[in-house]
Amino acid sequence: MSYFxxxxxxxxxxxxxxxxxxxxxxFVGVSKxxxxxxxxxxxxxxxMLITAVVTWLIYHLILVPFDLVILQYVSFILVIASxxxxxxxxxxxxxxxxxxxxxxxxxxxxxxxxxxxLALFSVLRDYAxxxxxxxxxxxxxxxxxxxxxxxxxxxxxxLAPVPKYFQGAGITMIVAGGLALAFMGFAGMI
Amino acid sequence: MSSKxxxxxxxxxxxxxxxPVMASLLGLCPxxxxxxxxxxxxxxxxxxxxxxxxxxxxxxALRNFIPHQVRIAGYIxxxxxxxxxxxxxxxxxxxxxxxxxxxxxxxIVVNCLILGRQEAFSSKNGxxxxxxxxxxMGIGFTLVLITLGVIREILGSGSIFGAAIMGDWxxxxxxxxxxxxxxxxxxxxxxxxxxFNDPSSSLTSPRSKDKGAAS
Numbered sequence: 167m168s169y170f171x172x173x174x175x176x177x178x179x180x181x182x183x184x185x186x187x188x189x190x191x192x193f194v195g196v197s198k199x200x201x202x203x204x205x206x207x208x209x210x211x212x213x214m215l216i217t218a219v220v221t222w223l224i225y226h227l228i229l230v231p232f233d234l235v236i237l238q239y240v241s242f243i244l245v246i247a248s249x250x251x252x253x254x255x256x257x258x259x260x261x262x263x264x265x266x267x268x269x270x271x272x273x274x275x276x277x278x279x280x281x282x283x284l285a286l287f288s289v290l291r292d293y294a295x296x297x298x299x300x301x302x303x304x305x306x307x308x309x310x311x312x313x314x315x316x317x318x319x320x321x322x323x324x325l326a327p328v329p330k331y332f333q334g335a336g337i338t339m340i341v342a343g344g345l346a347l348a349f350m351g352f353a354g355m356i
Numbered sequence: 357m358s359s360k361x362x363x364x365x366x367x368x369x370x371x372x373x374x375x376p377v378m379a380s381l382l383g384l385c386p387x388x389x390x391x392x393x394x395x396x397x398x399x400x401x402x403x404x405x406x407x408x409x410x411x412x413x414x415x416x417a418l419r420n421f422i423p424h425q426v427r428i429a430g431y432i433x434x435x436x437x438x439x440x441x442x443x444x445x446x447x448x449x450x451x452x453x454x455x456x457x458x459x460x461x462x463x464i465v466v467n468c469l470i471l472g473r474q475e476a477f478s479s480k481n482g483x484x485x486x487x488x489x490x491x492x493m494g495i496g497f498t499l500v501l502i503t504l505g506v507i508r509e510i511l512g513s514g515s516i517f518g519a520a521i522m523g524d525w526x527x528x529x530x531x532x533x534x535x536x537x538x539x540x541x542x543x544x545x546x547x548x549x550x551x552f553n554d555p556s557s558s559l560t561s562p563r564s565k566d567k568g569a570a571s
Contacts, residue, residue: 185535187389191468194381239443239462240436247429276428279385279466286459331550332543335381339543346536 211306397505401498
C-alpha cells in the first residue's frame with residue numbers, strides 16, 4: 167500500500183475514533199471547545215508519532231530477537247506512560263496557557279486507548295518502520311479531525327433545545343453516531 | 357473515604373448507582389467496540405472483571421508499599437500483567453472469541469475504568485472492600501456490555517447469543533452492528549437511565565447528570 171493511501175485510510179476511512187472506538191474518553195471529555203480540541207489533538211498526534219517510532223523499535227529490536235513477545239503489553243504501556251510524562255513536562259515548560267487548557271487530560275493520554283491501539287495495530291498488521299510512522303501520523307490526524315468536528319458541533323449544541331434526558335452524555339453519543347454514519351460514507355474507497 | 361457505607365452497598369453501588377459506564381462514562385472504548393454481538397459483550401465483560409478484581413486485590417494489598425510518585429506506572433504494570441494472563445487464557449481456550457475481540461483484549465490495559473478504580477478506591481481501602489468494590493464495578497460493566505450486545509444483536513442480526521430469534525419477515529438493521537449503531541444505542545440507553553433515575557423530572561436539574569465527562 168502506498169504511504170498516501172495508508173495515511174488516508176488511517177485518518178479518514180478507518181478513523182480511529184469513529185470506526186475503531188479508540189480514544190473515546192478524550193473524544194467525549196475534551197470536545198467542548200474547538201480551541202482545546204485542537205491542542206488535545208496536537209498533543210495526541212505528537213505522542214502517537216513518537217509512540218509509533220519507539221514501540222516499533224522496541225518490538226523489532228528487543229522483543230522479537232530475545233523472544234519476549236509475551237511482555238509486549240507491559241513494555242508498550244510503560245513506554246507510552248513515560249513518553250506522556252515527557253510531553254507533559256515539555257508543554258509545562260514551553261507554554262503555560264496550553265498546559266492550563268489541557269489540564270488533567272494530558273496525563274490521561276496515557277490511558278488513551280488510541281495510543282496503545284496504534285502500537286498494537288502496527289504489530290498486528292506487520293507494518294515496516296516507515297509504514298508504522300505514516301500510520302501513526304494518519305491516526306493522529308484522524309483523531310484530531312474527529313475531535314475538532316465534534317467540538318464544533320458541541321459548541322452549536324449549547325444553544326440547541328436538547329431534550330432534557332439527552333443533555334450531556336446522551337446527545338454526545340447520538341451526535342457521535344451521526345458522525346460515524348457520515349464517515350461510513352468513506353468505506354470502500356480503499 | 358467511603359468506610360461509612362456498608363459492605364453490601366460497597367458491592368451494589370457499581371451495579372446501578374455509580375455504574376462505571378452509565379454514571380461516569382468510564383471504559384467506553386470496549387463498550388462500544390465489542391458489543392456487536394451479545395457473546396462478545398459477555399466475554400469482554402468477564403475479561404475486564406477478571407483484570408479489575410485481580411489487580412484491585414494486588415494493589416490494595418500493596419497500597420502502603422507503592423511510592424506515591426510512581427503509583428500510576430506501578431498500577432499500569434500490574435494491570436498489564438493480568439491483561440496478558442487474560443489474553444493468553446482466551447487465546448488458548450477460546451480461540452474464536454479471542455479472534456473476534458482482537459486487539460480489544462490487550463486494550464483492557466488502558467481501560468479508564470480499571471485505572472480509575474485503582475486510583476480512586478483500591479489505593480485507599482483494604483483488600484476486602486476493594487474486592488467488593490471491584491466485583492460490583494465489574495458486574496455493572498458486564499451488565500451494560502451484555503445489554504448493549506443483546507440490543508444490537510437482535511436489531512442488527514436478528515439473533516441473540518448466536519441463535520436466530522426473529523422470523524423471516526425481519527430485515528436486519530445492518531447499521532446496528534456497525535459503529536454508528538453503537539453510539540446511537542448507548543446514547544439512548546444513557547438517556548433512558550437518566551429518565552429512570554429521575555421520575556420527578558421537574559424537581560432536579562438534568563445538568564447534574566453531566567458530570568463524568570472528564571473520563
